[in-house]
Amino acid sequence: MASYLILGAGKFGRLAVKRLLEQDPSGRFVIIDKNPAALAAGSYPENADVVRIAADVIVFLRGNLSRLASWDWLIPMVPVHVALASLPDGAPDPCGREWKMWLVWRYADLKGNCT
Numbered sequence: 001m002a003s004y005l006i007l008g009a010g011k012f013g014r015l016a017v018k019r020l021l022e023q024d025p026s027g028r029f030v031i032i033d034k035n036p037a038a039l040a041a042g043s044y045p046e047n048a049d050v051v052r053i054a055a056d057v058i059v060f061l062r063g064n065l066s067r068l069a070s071w072d073w074l075i076p077m078v079p080v081h082v083a084l085a086s087l088p089d090g091a092p093d094p095c096g097r098e099w100k101m102w103l104v105w106r107y108a109d110l111k112g113n114c115t
Helices: 011-023 036-041 057-064
Strands: 003-007 028-033 049-054 073-076
Touching: 003 011, 011 028, 011 073, 028 036, 028 057, 036 049
Parallel strands: 003 028, 003 073, 028 049
Antiparallel strands: none
C-alpha cells in the first residue's frame, strides 16, 4: 500500500488514479486541483481511499511539501513545471545566489561546481 499525491484532476490526473487503483487497490490517493468540477468528475470505487482537495497545486505544495510529507509518490498531471514553481521566490540556490522563477540551475551548480 502506497500513498500518492496526484497534482491535477483533469483527464490525465483521473486516468493516473484509475490505473494506479488497478495496481494498488489499497493505496491512499490525495488529488489536488483548483477546479471543483474536475475533482467531482472522477468516479472511483466506493472502497477506494481517495481524498479530493480544491486548491491551486503550487500553493498547496508550498504549504505542505516538506521532509515530513507522507506521500510515497508525487505525480504531477498539470501543465506547469511543478518542481520549479513550488520553490519560493528568493530561495538560495546551491551556489548561494538568489534566483527567480525563470532561472533554472545548471547541473554543474547542483553538483557544487559554482562559477
